[in-house]
Amino acid sequence: MNWRRWLYAALLYLLLPYVVFHLLWRARRQPEYLQHWDERFGRYATRSMRPVIWLHTVSVGETRAAAPLIKALQASYPTHQILLTHMTPTGREAGEQLFGTDVLRCYLPYDYPFAVRRFLAHFRPQLxxxxxxxxxxxxxxxxxxxEVPLCLVNARLSQKSARRYARFGGLIQASLRQLTAVAAQTAEDAQRLTALGAQDVVVMGNLKYDIAPPDAALTLGRSLRQGFGPDRKVFLAASTRDGEEERILDALGGLTVPGLLTVIVPRHPQxxxxxxxxxxxxxxxxxxxSARQAIAVETQVVLGDSMGEMFAYYAACDVAFIGGSLLPFGGQNLIEACSVGKPALLGRHTFNFADAAERAVEAGAALRVADEAELARALQKLLESAELRQRMGQAGLEFTCRHQGATGRVMALLQGLLPPSH
Known part of the structure; x- marks a missing residue:
């Protein structure tokens, strides 16, 4: 162990009391953090008798992005067991909703040497x-x-994240060079990863373009829309972050749209x-x-306090605002809105999805707004014009189709590292 890795491991051990405190603190608002503590330190009750292909998806967004890749792996390797690891309870719940008992789920342990060795010894993944x-x-x-091949795929690295990783210099460089393969979303991501020390980075696109809206979600969306009132205009504020809801409500206060119904879906259930x-x-x-009650005519806002229904919300709305972008959180995934043909409104702060956001705006599938005043103006214009909504929605569908194919490219990479399925 070189001195950088030794110092990193020593710092982790010093932070162990904080790790426990952090879990307890998060559990105040999300009690699920009190569950499965043993897994976070490399102890597991579940085991697979089949060869394991392991994918790590931190939370909800990564878990959804992995869906087309997991389906492709299951089709190509039917005798293998897919193991999905997470860091958050919401990611774990999303995995259960998407894949049920078809995949194993657990928490990836914290990065303590003893914990990660236990994890690998227990599951013995082939990849x-x-x-x-x-x-x-x-x-x-x-x-x-x-000797477990380890790949970083669908890799994205914003300038902010690149600067943060660069502080750890040689430690991150050594880790990146030990990866078997790195597949970046864009050329810009590849350049930043290469600058940090990754070798032979390939650009394969974004898996999120390959996510097809599930038929069940579209059916639920039609049902929701009928329940919202087929003659009412519906505005969706999707995946909103702390402080954004107030600004969105301020923007809505200046609209003149009779019967407008707003659906607000906070990003985090807590x-x-x-x-x-x-x-x-x-x-x-x-x-x-969550009350599952008929929407009253006088209701102004529906609070989307449900999990796993985002596609249905998009299908049920006329216009969607993509949260995390009005304030500097980096934005959330806008591709889902485009894939169901709905106009998307974005704030200025989209550094987590910079490439997709710029491409969607250029394609005419999304509009960018600087603040709540611009949000109000853009929303008023869109809700008044069915033709404009139709044009942007069609542009969104075409934009999504144009950028699909990452799943096939990543699969080709992984198949070169896995033994054939029998």
Whole structure:
């Protein structure tokens, strides 16, 4: 172990009390953090009797992005077991909703040497796949020592993240060089990864373009729309982050759209009650989606406090705002809105999805707004013009189709590293 890795491991051990405190703190708002603590330190009750292909998807976004790749792996390797690891309870729940009992699910242990070695010894994966921007030095080293091929795919790296990783210099460089393969989303991502020390980075596109709206979600979307009121205009504020709901409600206050129904879906479930309290303070008539009650004519806002229904919400709306972009959170995935043919509104802060956001705006599938005043103007214009909504929606469908194919390219890469399925 070189001195950088030794110092990193020593720092992790010093932070162990904080790790426990962090889990307890998160559990105040999300009690699920109290569950499966043993897994976070490399102890597991589940085991597979079949060869394991392991994919790590941190939370909800990465888990959804992995769906087409997991389906392709299951089709090509029917005798293997897919193991899906997460870091958050919401990611774990998303995995259960998407794949049921078809995949094993557990938490990836924290990056302690003893914990990651236990994880690998327990599951003995034939291949490991990290999605997006997960670089854990001790995990990478343990895979290297155990001769487990480890790939980073659908990799994206914003300038902000690149600067953060660069602070760790040689440690990150050594980890990147121990990866078996790196497949980036864009040329810009590839350049940043190469600058940090990754070798032979290939550009394969974004798996999220390959996510097809499930038929069940589209059927639910039609049902929701009927329940919302087929003659009402419906505005969706999707995956909103802390502080954005107030600004969105300010924007809505200036609209003149008779019967407008707004659906607000906070990004994190632990904020559902917080947003409900905000609606109450504003004196707005609202209903919770979780109540599963008919939407009253006088209802102004539906609080989307349900999990796994985002495609249905997109299918049920006229216009969608993509959260995390009005304030500097980096934005959320806009491809889902485009894939069901709905106009998307974006704030200025889209660095987490910079390439997709710019391409969608250029294609005419999305509009960018600087603040809540511009949001109000753009929304008023869109809700008044069915022709404009139709044009943007069609542009979104074409934009999504044009950028598909990453799953096939990543599969070709992985098949070169896996033994044939029998």
């Amino acid at each position: 490991g796949v990290l999605l997006e921007t997960e670089i854990w030095p001790n995990l990478v080293q343990a895979c290297h020592d155990a 904020r559902f009650d917080e947003v409900a309290q905000l609606l109450e303070r504003r004196g707005l008539r609202y209903q919770r989606r």
